[in-house]
Amino acid sequence: MVKFFADWLFSLGMENLNIVFANIITGVIIVALAFLSKFLFEKVVIKPIEHFIKKSPNKWDDILVKHHVLGRISLMIPAIVIVSFAPVFPVVEELIKRLSTAYLIFIAAVVIDAILEAITDAYQFLEISRDKPIKSYITVVKIMMYIVISVIVISILTNTSPWGILSGIGALTAILLVIFRDSLLGLVASVQISKNNLVSIGDWIEVPKYQADGDVIDITLTTIRIQNWDKTITTIPSYALISESFKNWKGMFQAGGRRIKRSVFIDTSSIRFLDDELFERLHRIQILQPYLDSKKKEIEEFNRKNNIDMTEPVNGRRMTNIGTFRAYLNAYLRSHPGTNKDLIIMVRQLQPTDAGLPLEVYVFSKDTSWVNYESLQSDIFDHIFAAIPHFGLRVFQNPTGNDMRSLGNIFAAKSIDRE
Incomplete structure (x- = not known):
């Protein structure tokens, strides 16, 4: 040609x-x-x-x-x-x-x-991909493949033996370790994460050090991508989940219940013994009747056996409005269709503070969805705040500007009356 x-x-x-x-x-x-x-x-x-x-x-x-x-x-x-x-x-x-x-x-x-x-x-x-991602292993295969291909290409272009090139690379091992530090750490971390099933795609995790709080959307050899609840993306190194502490909410979803742990502060000056009038009024609450009947019988029997002088209220045993309210909340939570009856349901008192007596609700919702969970939690405490006055109790609340204004008006009215 x-x-x-x-x-x-x-x-x-x-x-x-x-x-x-x-x-x-x-x-x-x-x-x-x-x-x-x-x-x-x-x-x-x-x-x-x-x-x-x-x-x-x-x-x-x-x-x-x-x-x-x-x-x-x-x-x-x-x-x-x-x-x-x-x-x-x-x-x-x-x-x-x-x-x-x-x-x-x-x-x-x-x-x-x-x-x-x-x-x-x-x-x-495949369903198994959520628990056993292979992206990290594929990345390792790619890296090894490109290393081998690079050696072969260089040997062809220079007309030298591949073994001679590999021996030269061996002398640069320290430099290569520095260059591929993140990849090597990520490889070890990825194997541990996969083997121990620490994190899967779709898991909700919290990593405080990196201000990450959301769903895992991608797991690679060197990084893990997390979509936060504000829809921002946080990328963290894979080995951070091995070397740092983090919280995985997967167990909550697997258990089928999301914890509600919130307190309402009761004004301690409103705590008192139940008198006959309050007892009769509370006895009309249907879910509370079994508790009141059994508790009244138990207390009367105890006081009779021990010859307690009932003319003094502090003698012997008596029911209180706070204890009865606690029993009511337990019964209410156990009868609520949104709570998980297979997990802990508890209402307890915490250490009193200068803000009153904390009454803590500890219960799990059936629905783990965030929106439905928050709705259930709000419904429960809406009812609690509305029910408190029926037991002769008051919620503790610091004085507001309106309280101070009302108090001032009272003093002003009294001053006018004296004049």
Whole structure:
């Protein structure tokens, strides 16, 4: 082919530059033929295959199209054409073959990369992918593949043995450890996270050090991405979950109950013994009747056996409005359709403070959904605040500006009356 163009140029009177221009023209034609072959391969082979795949009911083949696996294969066509015409240029034939072979090996790595990405995407559709993500392991395979491919390509281009290159890399081990520090730590962390099932995609976790609080949306070799509740994305290193403390709320969802732990502060000056009038009024509360009847019988029997003088209220045992209210809340929570009866239900007193006596509600909701959980919690405490006055109790509350204004009006009225 070169001789043909050389003779043609010589016939045109370009005897001094005919060989140079002949090589240039031949090279341009070969390159153009190479890319034309790629174009025809895409139109004749790849397009019909992709069209068939899109009509196919299977989903896994759509993933191959999404990651352009076939398109990357077509990148090999120009190199194959060029290396086929390498003998046309005897002087640089060896160089062309080396460059083309190195290029083909690199494109093969790119194709394998796309296939691995497709495998990762296909795996996400499986239920097991939530607990056993493979993205980290695929990343490790990619890193090892590119290291091997790099060594092979360098050995081809330099015409040296791969073992000689590897021995040179061995001398740079310390530098490589520094360069790939995060990847190595991430690899170890990913194996531990996967083996011990510490975190899965979809888990709600809290990592205070990184101000991360939300759902895990991605786990890779070196990082974990968390979508916070304000829809921001926090990216933390994988090894942070091994070296730092974090909270995983997965157990809460698996247990089927979300904890409500909140206190209401009772004004201690409103606490008193039950008198007959308050007892009779509270006895009309249906869910409280069994408690009042059994407690009254128990206390009367105790006082009678011990000859207690009942003329003094502090002698013996008596029911109080705070204790009865506690019993009422226990019965109310156990009868509430939104609470989980298989988990702890408790109403307890905490250490009194200068803000009153904390009465803590400790119960679990059936529904772990955040919105429904908050709604249930609000409903329970709406009822508690409304029920407190019926037991002769008061909620502790610091004086407000309105309280001070009302008190001032009272003093002002008294001053006017004296005058």
